[in-house]
Amino acid sequence: MSILVNKDTKVIVQGFTGKEGTFHSEQCIAYGTKIVGGVTPNKGGQTHLGLPVFNTVSEAIVATGATVSIIFVPPAFVGDAVMEAADAGIELAVIITEGAPVKDMMMAKAYAVKNNMKTLGPNCPGIITAEECKIGIMPGMVFKKGNVGLISKSGTLTYEGANQVCNVGYGISTAIGIGGDPIIGLSYIQLLQMFENDSETEAIVMIGEIGGDLEIQAAKYIKENITKPVVAFIAGQTAPKGKRMGHAGAIISGSAGTAAEKMAALEAAGVAVVKSPAEIGHKVKEVLSK
Amino acid sequence: MNIHEYQAKQIFAKYNVPVPKGKVAFSVDEAVANAKELGGNIWVVKAQIHAGGRGLGGGVKLAKSIDEVKQFATEILGMTLVTHQTGPEGKLVQKIYIEEGADIADELYLGVVLDRAKEMPVIMASTEGGMEIEKVANETPEKIVKVAVDPSIGFQGFHGRKLAFGLGLPKEQIGKFIKFAAALYKVYMDNDASLIEINPLVKTGAGDFIAIDGKMGFDDSALGRHPDIEAMRDISEEDPAEMEAGKYGLSYVKLDGNVGCMVNGAGLAMGTMDTINYVGGTPANFLDVGGAASAETVAKGFEIILRDPNVKSIFVNIFGGIVRCDRIANGILEATKLVNVSVPVIVRLDGTNAPEAAEILKNANIGNVIAATDLGDGAKKAVAAAKGE
Numbered sequence: 218m219s220i221l222v223n224k225d226t227k228v229i230v231q232g233f234t235g236k237e238g239t240f241h242s243e244q245c246i247a248y249g250t251k252i253v254g255g256v257t258p259n260k261g262g263q264t265h266l267g268l269p270v271f272n273t274v275s276e277a278i279v280a281t282g283a284t285v286s287i288i289f290v291p292p293a294f295v296g297d298a299v300m301e302a303a304d305a306g307i308e309l310a311v312i313i314t315e316g317a318p319v320k321d322m323m324m325a326k327a328y329a330v331k332n333n334m335k336t337l338g339p340n341c342p343g344i345i346t347a348e349e350c351k352i353g354i355m356p357g358m359v360f361k362k363g364n365v366g367l368i369s370k371s372g373t374l375t376y377e378g379a380n381q382v383c384n385v386g387y388g389i390s391t392a393i394g395i396g397g398d399p400i401i402g403l404s405y406i407q408l409l410q411m412f413e414n415d416s417e418t419e420a421i422v423m424i425g426e427i428g429g430d431l432e433i434q435a436a437k438y439i440k441e442n443i444t445k446p447v448v449a450f451i452a453g454q455t456a457p458k459g460k461r462m463g464h465a466g467a468i469i470s471g472s473a474g475t476a477a478e479k480m481a482a483l484e485a486a487g488v489a490v491v492k493s494p495a496e497i498g499h500k501v502k503e504v505l506s507k
Numbered sequence: 508m509n510i511h512e513y514q515a516k517q518i519f520a521k522y523n524v525p526v527p528k529g530k531v532a533f534s535v536d537e538a539v540a541n542a543k544e545l546g547g548n549i550w551v552v553k554a555q556i557h558a559g560g561r562g563l564g565g566g567v568k569l570a571k572s573i574d575e576v577k578q579f580a581t582e583i584l585g586m587t588l589v590t591h592q593t594g595p596e597g598k599l600v601q602k603i604y605i606e607e608g609a610d611i612a613d614e615l616y617l618g619v620v621l622d623r624a625k626e627m628p629v630i631m632a633s634t635e636g637g638m639e640i641e642k643v644a645n646e647t648p649e650k651i652v653k654v655a656v657d658p659s660i661g662f663q664g665f666h667g668r669k670l671a672f673g674l675g676l677p678k679e680q681i682g683k684f685i686k687f688a689a690a691l692y693k694v695y696m697d698n699d700a701s702l703i704e705i706n707p708l709v710k711t712g713a714g715d716f717i718a719i720d721g722k723m724g725f726d727d728s729a730l731g732r733h734p735d736i737e738a739m740r741d742i743s744e745e746d747p748a749e750m751e752a753g754k755y756g757l758s759y760v761k762l763d764g765n766v767g768c769m770v771n772g773a774g775l776a777m778g779t780m781d782t783i784n785y786v787g788g789t790p791a792n793f794l795d796v797g798g799a800a801s802a803e804t805v806a807k808g809f810e811i812i813l814r815d816p817n818v819k820s821i822f823v824n825i826f827g828g829i830v831r832c833d834r835i836a837n838g839i840l841e842a843t844k845l846v847n848v849s850v851p852v853i854v855r856l857d858g859t860n861a862p863e864a865a866e867i868l869k870n871a872n873i874g875n876v877i878a879a880t881d882l883g884d885g886a887k888k889a890v891a892a893a894k895g896e
Binding site for chain 1: 699701729826
């Protein structure tokens with residue numbers, strides 16, 4: 218067991234033949250991911266990395282049976298690519314590209330939801346089920362197989378957290394970077410629920426950041442629904458308060474989004490909160506040895 | 508990216524959002540000429556800086572004669588304006604806006620911003636205009652009306668009615684207000700804005716609505732398709748070190764501590780600062796080298812960090828995913844050739860191509876480069892080095 222993806226998951230790559238798409242597809246294939254082809258408009262019929270290239274996602278699905286797409290297209294084309302995947306019947310789109318316009322993601326996410334397609338990102342490292350399937354840009358060797366689920370807003374903190382879990386003798390079931398953009402796909406609550414239901418996962422590491430109120434919402438959810446131990450870190454305790462033009466964002470969420478506020482909410486929900494990411498490994502060991 | 512009030516009003520005007528007539532001035536003479544050209548017998552002289560709360564700080568004055576326009580322009584131009592949004596150091600006023608006076612019967616608030624939870628824009632309106640809207644939200648939240656607009660249907664009449672009736676406007680003003688809000692929503696969507704605030708939105712004696720203030724911020728990721736807005740960028744409002752860093756794909760914010768940080772990824776960069784703090788030190792900066800770090804960008808990062816005389820050590824903390832550690836290692840070597848790195852550099856490289864990176868650094872054998880095994884170890888070593896231990 219694991220969540221969302223495993224060794225049998227068939228994956229296509231949108232933006233397959235570009236520089237980033239090529240490099241990271243090679244890495245994913247080397248990890249063992251079943252990449253079955255890719256999409257680059259006007260390059261349909263060609264072969265890239267020994268795999269077929271298609272002009273459209275629909276053609277790729279018909280030919281390969283892929284259910285997941287990883288997206289590397291340039292920022293201005295991300296919205297289009299996500300909507301194409303949703304229209305074609307992809308079940309999960311993992312959006313790696315950084316810098317997609319917020320308005321495009323707002324439209325694309327709504328369309329994805331309407332078509333029952335799950336999304337991850339944008340601007341995220343992707344998802345990895347340890348030693349089975351890597352759909353992302355994370356360094357695969359860090360993720361040893363084990364029983365800890367990991368959810369992180371930040372890419373590099375995903376690696377840091379996983380590395381520490383493995384260094385104290387545990388391992389990762391599935392690790393997911395959800396991205397920190399204003400509009401994101403799957404978020405803490407849905408993923409916490411999946412980990413709660415996953416028999417392989419025994420503890421969950423949740424890594425957040427200042428800004429927004431997703432962690433506060435997650436804290437409420439954990440208190441009521443999660444029985445497995447959760448270890449959390451919130452980055453940005455030492456970040457200075459930014460100079461702001463307006464205040465409307467904070468008014469909407471009803472929260473200032475500070476690290477202190479989020480840490481307090483998580484602690485109140487029974488989560489083991491650490492003050493430095495360097496403590497994540499020790500804390501996981503502590504909660505799992507209880 | 509943020510723009511000035513006068514620029515926001517230029518955009519408003521294009522969309523038929525009513526604004527008073529006005530003209531920007533860069534000198535006292537220009538201010539006086541603008542006032543004469545506008546005519547009338549009452550003018551507002553307004554400091555143009557990227558921050559709110561200008562009135563309370565003395566940056567907005569009502570002039571009842573041309574002599575007063577001259578007097579206020581002289582006072583405001585060149586002043587360092589301190590408001591609750593500028594920080595204690597304030598901002599130098601380099602331009603002012605001369606505007607015709609408005610006949611103010613009542614002051615409202617109107618704003619548009621993204622609601623992250625609903626994943627759609629929300630229009631906020633309040634009868635409590637002219638006040639800090641944060642204060643209204645805290646003390647009398649019932650006085651703020653919020654209406655989310657699903658972009659797939661766009662702004663409809665019912666959105667406008669919810670706002671206008673929610674504010675308790677009299678019958679004859681409902682239609683005018685709905686038209687105003689519809690136009691503002693269009694400004695927000697068409698221009699990839701991240702925020703619009705009009706505070707106050709004035710109701711005139713004749714019952715018309717007019718934006719006597721305007722703040723706009725934009726989604727930086729969408730500026731590529733708005734060259735007209737990109738052209739409004741005022742570089743004098745931006746921090747020079749942050750801008751220079753931006754040119755090299757680096758994201759830099761100066762802080763007050765003495766341990767310089769160079770990290771990949773904003774989350775790990777903040778986590779590194781938090782760890783330095785946790786082990787008893789103080790971070791000197793936030794620096795994210797981003798996903799496309801090269802030898803040149805790393806060298807530039809060192810240069811920018813070392814310009815801060817408080818920096819006593821530098822902690823390079825890289826967990827390579829997109830960033831390949833060997834590139835960073837080469838960057839560190841390059842940097843020591845290009846920049847005089849006078850303080851100890853603690854290096855922790857993990858992830859993609861980390862073994863190659865370790866080899867590069869080992870073979871280079873640079874005097875003040877200290878290897879660290881992990882994040883905690885690196886932070887401790889960097890803090891100790893900054894303390895001269």
